[in-house]
Amino acid sequence: MRVLLVDDHAEVRALVARALTRDGHAVACVATLAAARASLAEAPPEVVVLDLGLPDGSGIDQCRAWRAAGERVPVLMLTAQGAVAQRVEGLEAGADDYLAKPFALAELRARVRALGRRGPSGAVTSWRQGGVVLDLGARAARVDGVEVPLTAREWALLEFLATRAGRVVRRAEILEGVWGDDSPQASASLDVLAARVRRKLGATVLRTIRGEGYALGAGP
Amino acid sequence: MSGGATFVGRVARAMAAAAVLSAIASAALTSGIAWRAAVRDGDRRLDQAAQTLGVEVPAKLTDAEAAAHADDEQLEVAPAGLRIALFAGGRRLGGDASLDPSHARGCRDDRAWRRCSVGIAGGRVVEVAGPRGPLRAQASALAAASLLAALVAGFAGVALSGRVSSRIVRPLRRLRDDVAAVDVANPGASWPAVNDGHAEIDALRDAVGGMLSRLDAALAQSQRFAADAAHELRTPLGALRAELELAAEEPGTPPELRAAQHRATEQVRSLGLLVERLLILAAPDDALRASREAVALCEVVEESLAALGATPRVRTDLDEAAHVRGDAVLLRALVDNLVTNALKFAPDGEVTVRVAADPDAVTVRVEDHGPGFDASERERVFEAFYRSPQARAGGVRGHGLGLALVHRIAAAHGGRACVADVPRGACVVVTLPRWRPSA
Ligand SMILES: Nc1ncnc2c1ncn2[C@@H]1O[C@H](COP(=O)(O)OP(=O)(O)OP(=O)(O)O)[C@@H](O)[C@H]1O
Ligand SMILES: [Mg+2]
Numbered sequence: 050m051r052v053l054l055v056d057d058h059a060e061v062r063a064l065v066a067r068a069l070t071r072d073g074h075a076v077a078c079v080a081t082l083a084a085a086r087a088s089l090a091e092a093p094p095e096v097v098v099l100d101l102g103l104p105d106g107s108g109i110d111q112c113r114a115w116r117a118a119g120e121r122v123p124v125l126m127l128t129a130q131g132a133v134a135q136r137v138e139g140l141e142a143g144a145d146d147y148l149a150k151p152f153a154l155a156e157l158r159a160r161v162r163a164l165g166r167r168g169p170s171g172a173v174t175s176w177r178q179g180g181v182v183l184d185l186g187a188r189a190a191r192v193d194g195v196e197v198p199l200t201a202r203e204w205a206l207l208e209f210l211a212t213r214a215g216r217v218v219r220r221a222e223i224l225e226g227v228w229g230d231d232s233p234q235a236s237a238s239l240d241v242l243a244a245r246v247r248r249k250l251g252a253t254v255l256r257t258i259r260g261e262g263y264a265l266g267a268g269p
Numbered sequence: 270m271s272g273g274a275t276f277v278g279r280v281a282r283a284m285a286a287a288a289v290l291s292a293i294a295s296a297a298l299t300s301g302i303a304w305r306a307a308v309r310d311g312d313r314r315l316d317q318a319a320q321t322l323g324v325e326v327p328a329k330l331t332d333a334e335a336a337a338h339a340d341d342e343q344l345e346v347a348p349a350g351l352r353i354a355l356f357a358g359g360r361r362l363g364g365d366a367s368l369d370p371s372h373a374r375g376c377r378d379d380r381a382w383r384r385c386s387v388g389i390a391g392g393r394v395v396e397v398a399g400p401r402g403p404l405r406a407q408a409s410a411l412a413a414a415s416l417l418a419a420l421v422a423g424f425a426g427v428a429l430s431g432r433v434s435s436r437i438v439r440p441l442r443r444l445r446d447d448v449a450a451v452d453v454a455n456p457g458a459s460w461p462a463v464n465d466g467h468a469e470i471d472a473l474r475d476a477v478g479g480m481l482s483r484l485d486a487a488l489a490q491s492q493r494f495a496a497d498a499a500h501e502l503r504t505p506l507g508a509l510r511a512e513l514e515l516a517a518e519e520p521g522t523p524p525e526l527r528a529a530q531h532r533a534t535e536q537v538r539s540l541g542l543l544v545e546r547l548l549i550l551a552a553p554d555d556a557l558r559a560s561r562e563a564v565a566l567c568e569v570v571e572e573s574l575a576a577l578g579a580t581p582r583v584r585t586d587l588d589e590a591a592h593v594r595g596d597a598v599l600l601r602a603l604v605d606n607l608v609t610n611a612l613k614f615a616p617d618g619e620v621t622v623r624v625a626a627d628p629d630a631v632t633v634r635v636e637d638h639g640p641g642f643d644a645s646e647r648e649r650v651f652e653a654f655y656r657s658p659q660a661r662a663g664g665v666r667g668h669g670l671g672l673a674l675v676h677r678i679a680a681a682h683g684g685r686a687c688v689a690d691v692p693r694g695a696c697v698v699v700t701l702p703r704w705r706p707s708a
Binding site for chain 1 (some may be wrong): 518520545704
């Protein structure tokens with residue numbers, strides 16, 4: 050997978066690149082937004098890892114500009130743990146996920162893998178079936194007009210399935226695309242998560258196809 | 270309002286005293302003036318009577334004719350209570366027999382009488398006297414009236430002073446309300462730029478506004494400093510951590526080296542955590558409130574326990590309907606700190622994590638069977654850098670930041686954290702407002 054890494058700190062860049070390369074990704078490293086724009090046009094990546102404070106501007110503004118221009122490459126933002134506002138702003142600007150610095154490399158690798166599996170960002174903006182309406186852009190779910198709380202992870206699962214609506218998605222694919230790892234722990238979490246989503250949205254929204262995987266909607 | 274002396278009371282008392290004093294002074298002045306006016310009036314009447322006789326008695330009349338006129342005049346003025354007599358060269362010609370000649374011209378008091386001596390044509394002198402009684406009665410009636418009026422004014426002043434003075438201090442009250450409404454996290458911006466229209470109050474307002482904006486600048490500077498410092502530390506720490514993690518993946522490392530790598534990684538990780546915790550504690554409240562996503566506390570607890578590898582000793586009781594609005598990363602830090610404390614301070618025994626939901630609130634309750642909290646330290650444990658003496662003596666590691674962070678994150682989510690009373694061990698309860706549909 051091609052990954053574009055945008056970070057102005059040379060050492061961090063080198064280390065992250067080394068880790069991602071070990072996972073078999075092709076990593077393009079740049080230190081500025083200008084270079085990132087050039088690289089994006091030249092060799093479109095499948096995932097962008099974007100630091101926020103860059104010498105020639107804010108990663109958030111760049112992300113917003115890309116989305117406005119129709120660029121749908123998944124973006125992973127690197128932010129500070131306490132910087133809540135920055136994270137919120139980043140997600141609103143169209144970033145797909147965030148990782149709090151300083152992060153564990155294992156976590157970064159998992160997120161990059163997951164984003165790569167998810168595919169283009171914002172491909173599906175809404176989904177409905179019967180009384181259930183999912184507004185994926187605004188992250189608002191309604192059942193018969195009543196708003197229902199869904200967590201970030203639940204949204205990630207629903208979004209992953211919604212972009213593949215109408216087909217059965219294999220367990221391993223979901224684990225890779227939402228958790229970024231297919232450990233037994235992640236596998237157990239998937240079942241718990243699916244059960245909770247069903248209790249919130251109704252049993253018919255999320256179908257289990259035994260031995261195969263999950264599918265969104267009542268099926269054909 | 271406090272029970273002490275108030276400015277309104279002070280102004281009211283001063284106003285009442287001023288009202289009473291000015292009432293008394295004005296009564297004295299009025300009656301003085303009235304008395305003098307009455308005397309002048311009386312003198313004019315006496316003088317007129319004398320002049321009338323003077324006209325009737327020209328110089329050419331003989332003393333006998335003059336005396337007859339004087340007697341007539343005396344008869345005429347007697348009903349009005351006056352007495353009149355005519356003298357020539359100190360000798361009485363006619364009129365009232367009891368009046369003596371005066372040595373000097375003009376009016377003077379003579380016991381119960383007011384008398385005037387007026388020279389007329391032919392070197393003759395008219396003596397005329399009127400009783401002072403009515404005059405005095407008139408003057409004292411006037412004085413009484415003015416005193417009464419003044420007293421009424423004084424009492425009205427006293428009665429109104431409270432209301433008037435609270436009107437006077439109304440701009441001060443507005444000032445107080447505005448000061449009370451100043452946002453601690455953002456002092457300068459929350460100061461209303463309105464003017465009151467009173468020069469003194471506006472000067473005071475400007476002074477307060479100026480002070481707040483200086484405070485703003487200082488606050489911003491210290492926050493920037495904290496953020497910059499943390500940022501400067503964060504990047505090299507992140508690099509160091511990544512370096513160690515990558516090194517640990519290299520095959521063929523001797524076991525001693527691997528153990529050392531592992532320890533170093535742990536140290537760097539906890540150093541990074543310390544930086545993040547300090548940054549959260551230093552962040553302005555608003556900055557922690559930005560996220561409004563739905564967070565399921567059961568999910569947070571599950572992820573926390575999985576990451577801490579704490580499952581064997583921890584029993585959970587999680588209501589999956591317990592959602593809040595806020596930030597998953599901060600709430601995860603909150604749960605991490607509570608669970609870490611329980612595992613750390615209670616070296617063995619069960620740890621219980623309970624998540625429950627009320628219609629309006631959700632609670633996270635972490636309980637252990639360790640030494641628990643001292644009754645005296647229940648408030649203090651939430652202060653940054655506080656560690657109990659036992660924790661220090663017992664060699665338990667820590668910075669005393671965990672519960673301060675718990676407190677701060679709970680507050681940023683509109684909730685609170687407290688130590689609950691339990692017979693054995695420690696129990697910390699965090700209460701947060703429950704998720705509601707956005708309006
Ligand atoms: N579960 C508990 N049982 C007994 N005492 C506790 C417990 N949790 C906290 N305390 C007391 O409260 C103090 C403050 O706790 P806090 O979590 O803020 O600091 P710490 O755990 O000592 O350090 P840090 O969390 O920064 O690593 C502790 O030092 C300890 O004395
Ligand atoms: Mg602690």
